[in-house]
Amino acid sequence: MNLEKIALQIENCEQCPRLRSHCRKIAEEKRRQFREETYWGKPVPGFGDPDARLLIVGLAPAAHGANRTGRMFTGDQSGLWLFRAIHKAGFSNQAESTRRDDDLRLRGAFITAIARCAPPQNKPSPSEIKSCSQYLRAEMECLAKVQVFLALGRMALRGLWEVLPEHARGAEKIPEFRHGGQIRLADGRMIFCSYHPSQQNTFTKKLTEPMFDKVFLEVKKFLQSR
Numbered sequence: 001m002n003l004e005k006i007a008l009q010i011e012n013c014e015q016c017p018r019l020r021s022h023c024r025k026i027a028e029e030k031r032r033q034f035r036e037e038t039y040w041g042k043p044v045p046g047f048g049d050p051d052a053r054l055l056i057v058g059l060a061p062a063a064h065g066a067n068r069t070g071r072m073f074t075g076d077q078s079g080l081w082l083f084r085a086i087h088k089a090g091f092s093n094q095a096e097s098t099r100r101d102d103d104l105r106l107r108g109a110f111i112t113a114i115a116r117c118a119p120p121q122n123k124p125s126p127s128e129i130k131s132c133s134q135y136l137r138a139e140m141e142c143l144a145k146v147q148v149f150l151a152l153g154r155m156a157l158r159g160l161w162e163v164l165p166e167h168a169r170g171a172e173k174i175p176e177f178r179h180g181g182q183i184r185l186a187d188g189r190m191i192f193c194s195y196h197p198s199q200q201n202t203f204t205k206k207l208t209e210p211m212f213d214k215v216f217l218e219v220k221k222f223l224q225s226r
Contacts, residue, residue, distance in 0.1 A: 006138045007045035010116050015131045019117035019124070026063045026118060040070030040100075046112030046139050047071055053108050053223055054091060055143060056082075056150045057136070057160050059196060060115035060124050067118035071100045072111045081197035081212060082111075082152075089216035108223075110146075112139055114159030122198075129159055137163040147189050147226055148219050151177075153196035160191070179207070180215060192219050 014020055027041030044061045058078075061067045065076025073079035074097040083104070087095035091109040096102075115124040115132050124132075140146065140163065151157035154177040161174045170186025181193040194207070194215040201207040 001138060001142070003046075003050055003139065003142050006135060006142065007047075009138075010043045010045040010135050013043045013116065013135075016117060016128045019115075019119055019128060022120050023063075023067055023117050026067055031064045034064060034068055037068065039068045041067060042070070043116035044070060044072055044113070045116070045135075046110055048106035048110030049108055050110075050143070051108070051145050052106070052110035052143055053145050053147045053226075054110070054150060054219060055140065055146045055148070056086075056109060056111045056152065057156045058111070058113040058152045059155050060113055060122065061118045062122075063118040065118075069099050071097065072113060073097065074099065077199050077202070078197045081202060081207075081209070084209075085197075085212050085216045088213060089220050091216075110139070110143055112136060114156055129155075130162075133159065133163050136160070148222055149189070149191045150215070150219060151191055151193050153177075153194075153198075156196070157191070157193055179211065180218075182218070190222055192222075 023041050027039035030039060044066045062076040065079060066072050066074055069075040073082050079097050083097045084095045086092045091107055093105045097104050114129050114136060116135060149160055151160050157177045158174055168185045168187045175183045177193055179195045183191040192215055195201045197207060197212060
């Protein structure tokens with residue numbers, strides 16, 4: 001299966017009634033500033049370079065971000081932070097992602113998430129994440145050149161760990177999450193960890209721009225050494 005077919009499967013997924021109902025409700029009600037827009041309102045596939053060496057893994061689409069635009073981290077505050085950092089590290093042609101049909105192109109990177117529908121209170125349930133895991137696994141199988149995983153948050157690390165092949169993990173126990181953490185896998189690849197660039201983290205300064213940029217710098221150094 002290729003990435004295009006996986007994306008189509010994701011967009012048409014109806015596995016989780018709670019999430020599908022929530023996404024449709026948000027898409028109908030809309031936020032006032034976006035009332036003239038047509039919301040995506042469907043599960044969101046990953047996107048980026050099919051030859052990516054870096055796979056960025058987030059939690060889930062934002063209600064008025066990717067659930068509106070149809071592209072991961074596009075159209076919300078988290079995306080502003082993420083795409084600035086991606087661009088500074090040389091993984092994209094521009095520092096902004098505003099809509100699916102803009103001119104953004106990722107270079108050597110692919111962005112995905114452990115859940116594909118915007119969840120109430122930004123909290124997908126364990127069973128919903130498990131239902132979505134097949135899509136993350138399928139994308140990873142297509143992205144054969146990936147050398148580095150960047151987990152944005154503790155839940156993203158857990159979801160990523162669950163879909164890694166046993167020969168890659170080398171251990172059954174999930175490693176401890178910490179910002180700036182680096183986890184070397186048994187197959188030589190690496191997981192880097194960062195706090196998620198959510199407003200909860202950025203407004204409170206739990207995550208600052210220099211902290212975020214430093215993680216991407218370390219990712220770039222690792223890839224250059226391979």
